[in-house]
Amino acid sequence: xxxxxxxxxxxxxxxxxxxxxxxxxxxxxxxxxxxxxxxxxxxxxxxxxxxxxxxxxxxxxxxxxxxxxxxxxxxxxxxxxxxxxxxxxxxxxxxxxxxxxxxxxxxxxxxxxxxxxxxxxxxxxxxxxxxxxxxxxxxxxxxxxxxxxxxx
Amino acid sequence: xxxxxxxxxxxxxxxxxxxxxxxxxxxxxxxxxxxxxxxxxxxxxxxxxxxxxxxxxxxxxxxxxxxxxxxxxxxxxxxxxxxxxxxxxxxxxxxxxxxxxxxxxxxxxxxxxxxxxxxxxxxxxxxxxxxxxxxxxxxxxxxxxxxxxxxxxxxxxxxxxxxxxxxxxxxxxxxxxxxxxxxxxxxxxxxxxxxxxxxxxxxxxxxxxxxxxxxxxxxxxxxxxxxxxxxxxxxxxxxxxxxxxxxxxxxxxxxxxxxxxxxxxxxxxxxxxxxxxxxxxxxxxxxxxxxxxxxxxx
Numbered sequence: 001x002x003x004x005x006x007x008x009x010x011x012x013x014x015x016x017x018x019x020x021x022x023x024x025x026x027x028x029x030x031x032x033x034x035x036x037x038x039x040x041x042x043x044x045x046x047x048x049x050x051x052x053x054x055x056x057x058x059x060x061x062x063x064x065x066x067x068x069x070x071x072x073x074x075x076x077x078x079x080x081x082x083x084x085x086x087x088x089x090x091x092x093x094x095x096x097x098x099x100x101x102x103x104x105x106x107x108x109x110x111x112x113x114x115x116x117x118x119x120x121x122x123x124x125x126x127x128x129x130x131x132x133x134x135x136x137x138x139x140x141x142x143x144x145x146x147x148x149x150x151x152x
Numbered sequence: 153x154x155x156x157x158x159x160x161x162x163x164x165x166x167x168x169x170x171x172x173x174x175x176x177x178x179x180x181x182x183x184x185x186x187x188x189x190x191x192x193x194x195x196x197x198x199x200x201x202x203x204x205x206x207x208x209x210x211x212x213x214x215x216x217x218x219x220x221x222x223x224x225x226x227x228x229x230x231x232x233x234x235x236x237x238x239x240x241x242x243x244x245x246x247x248x249x250x251x252x253x254x255x256x257x258x259x260x261x262x263x264x265x266x267x268x269x270x271x272x273x274x275x276x277x278x279x280x281x282x283x284x285x286x287x288x289x290x291x292x293x294x295x296x297x298x299x300x301x302x303x304x305x306x307x308x309x310x311x312x313x314x315x316x317x318x319x320x321x322x323x324x325x326x327x328x329x330x331x332x333x334x335x336x337x338x339x340x341x342x343x344x345x346x347x348x349x350x351x352x353x354x355x356x357x358x359x360x361x362x363x364x365x366x367x368x369x370x371x372x373x374x375x376x377x378x379x380x381x382x383x384x385x386x387x388x389x390x391x392x393x394x395x396x397x398x399x400x401x402x403x404x405x406x407x408x409x410x411x412x413x414x415x416x417x418x419x420x421x422x423x424x425x426x427x428x429x430x431x432x433x434x435x436x437x438x439x440x441x442x443x444x445x446x447x448x449x450x
Contacts, residue, residue, distance in 0.1 A: 004407055011421045013367055014347055019409065044325040049347045050184050051329035 001038060002031060006047055009147040014049055018057035026066065026081035037067060154181040155300045156216060156334035157202055164197050164208030166287025171197040173358045175211070179336060181301070181352060184328055186345045187338040188428055189355035195338040196235065198355065199306050202336070203232045215302055228257050231300030231333075235307045238292035241280025245273055245290050245394035252294050266296035271323070289323060296327045303327075317341075321348050346370075346424040354431050361431040364425060373427045376404045378417040387413025394430040405430040 004018055012020070012105050023108050037058065057069040061067045063068040068078045103113055121127065155178050162175040172194040179185050188193050200206045201213050204220030206225070213219065218226045239248060245268055252261045268275070271289050274281070279290055288308055295303060308324075309317040325348060328335060336353075339345065345352075352369060354362040362369070373393070376386075381402040383395070390409030395402060405422065412419055422430075443449070 002274070008347075011423070013370065015367075028269040044329045045322050047326055047347065048321040050180070050350050052350050053347070094349060121164060 003045060004038065004043055013053075015053045015057040015060070018043075018054065022057075022061055022066070023081060026077070026079075029080070029082045031077050032080055032082075033077050035077045037077070039074055057060075077101050088107065113121065153387075154216075155179065155214075156181040156183070156436060158214045158217075159198075159201075159211065160213075161196075161211030162208055162213050164194075164201060164206060164360060165209045165290075169405060170358050172201070172355075175355075175360050177353055177360055177363045179181075179353075180336065181216075181334050182332060183226050183338075183351040184325075184349050184358035185353060186349040187336055187353045187355065188340065188342060188345070189338075190272035190340065191195050191433060192356040194358045195355055196306055199232070199304050199336070202302075202304055203230055214330060227302040228298065231298050231303045233288075233291045233295050233305045233308055236311065237288050237308070239279045239291055239294075244278055245282075248279065248290065248294055249297070252297055256298050258299050260299055262301075264293045267293045267296070267323070271319075283316070285312050285319060287402060288312060288320055290314070292304040292320065292323055292327070296331065296333075299331060303335045303337075304332050305335070307338055308339070309339060309341065324348070342425045342428050352424070352428070354428055356432050362427075369427055370424055372408050373422050374408055374412075375405055375420040375422050375426070376406055376412075376417040377420065378402055378414075382441045386417070393427075394433055418424075428433045 002021070004021055006014055007018055010017060022031065022037065031037075040051050040054045040058070042052045043049065058069065059065065062075075066077065066079050066081070067075050069075045100113065103116075108116070108133055157177075157179040159175050159177050162172060163170060164172045173195075175198060184338060187198065189195050201208055202220060204215075204223060207221045213221075215226055215398070216229060217396075220230065240251075240281050243251065246265075249261050249264045249268075252264070255263050265275075267421075268290065271293075273286050273289060277395065279287055282290065292305075292308070295305075305324075309320050310321060324335065324337075327333065351445070352362065352364060352366050353360065372390075372435050376389070379402065380397055380400050381395075381404070388408055388410040389404075389406045389412070391407040392404050393407060394405040397403075405426070
């Protein structure tokens with residue numbers, strides 16, 4: 001059984017966060033076929049979150065064929081995302097470590113690396129990297145907002 | 153779709169002053185809705201009209217299709233916890249559960265006892281001697297024991313500390329999961345609403361400023377920052393909710409109706425709290441009025 005957490009400052013909706021956490025757990029093998037997801041009622045209680053939001057997340061996972069709902073029993077993992085990609089991860093990680101060492105030697109900071117990865121992901125895969133969705137444009141600090149209000 | 157609560161041009165007047173005006177909204181069954189607005193915006197009036205405690209002065213209100221005023225047949229379907237959770241303070245929680253059984257046609261005493269026990273609430277202590285958080289939980293448990301199809305709560309968490317507030321919301325969410333009841337609760341604490349609610353009604357100055365599905369609202373509202381703007385139309389922007397200007401920059405909170413057509417603007421996501429605040433923000437008007445009243449130049 002996994003336990004969900006919610007990032008209150010994330011710009012991603014709560015139901016998307018739940019979906020992402022299940023997928024993450026499937027990817028790293030923390031959840032395997034046959035495992036039960038936490039009951040909707042229990043998630044609603046522990047996170048003080050609307051049960052409709054949990055249902056929505058589970059429905060989405062069901063549409064993707066990752067879980068199946070058994071009425072009155074619960075929601076169970078139907079398929080794993082780990083599969084062959086988990087086996088390939090070790091080799092890819094080694095290459096990434098070597099690349100990161102070269103990047104460091106070339107004088108790139110951690111932020112430079114992140115920016116480069118994000119731009120490249122966008123260009124090659126055509127998708128927005130997940131990290132930018134979460135940290136995208138936080139609101140300006142209060143002092144700035146108040147200053148703007150005075151100016152306006 | 154089944155509507156739990158519907159109002160059409162609803163209005164209520166106290167003397168010359170309209171406490172609620174032109175209020176039209178539809179709350180689909182099964183939703184958890186937040187009713188937000190500053191003090192005096194008309195939240196309590198709207199709830200009292202929905203429970204049938206007040207007759208409307210204009211328009212209509214319907215709960216599951218029926219007018220609630222002077223209509224006892226719809227009362228079993230409505231649960232209402234008034235502000236400050238009024239309870240008979242000399243009664244114990246156990247006595248209140250018994251009393252509820254005598255006063256209601258439909259009453260799930262086992263549910264109330266189970267809920268109160270799981271919260272560690274003593275059955276034999278007068279509720280006046282319980283903490284504010286515990287009293288709120290007793291009021292909620294009593295209300296849920298009615299098995300209402302529509303649960304109306306007036307500022308249930310306003311006077312609670314953060315821990316009690318969270319515990320209250322947890323109990324409320326469990327009740328929704330268990331019974332599928334529709335909820336409308338008023339609050340002026342906008343934080344932690346985003347998790348609990350999937351529907352929003354914003355009241356401001358006795359009128360409905362905004363209403364809709366929370367995810368839709370978050371998905372369609374954006375903050376735009378760009379060079380100073382003269383107020384002309386911007387492609388992709390349906391409505392400008394709030395505009396602020398400096399001598400060279402303009403910041404807009406907008407509702408989008410398409411893709412943004414102008415690359416001059418930087419687009420930012422906004423959270424529910426910022427959206428609500430933008431719809432309630434009329435400080436610029438207030439400041440102008442106050443400046444002239446105080447004799448201060450702008």
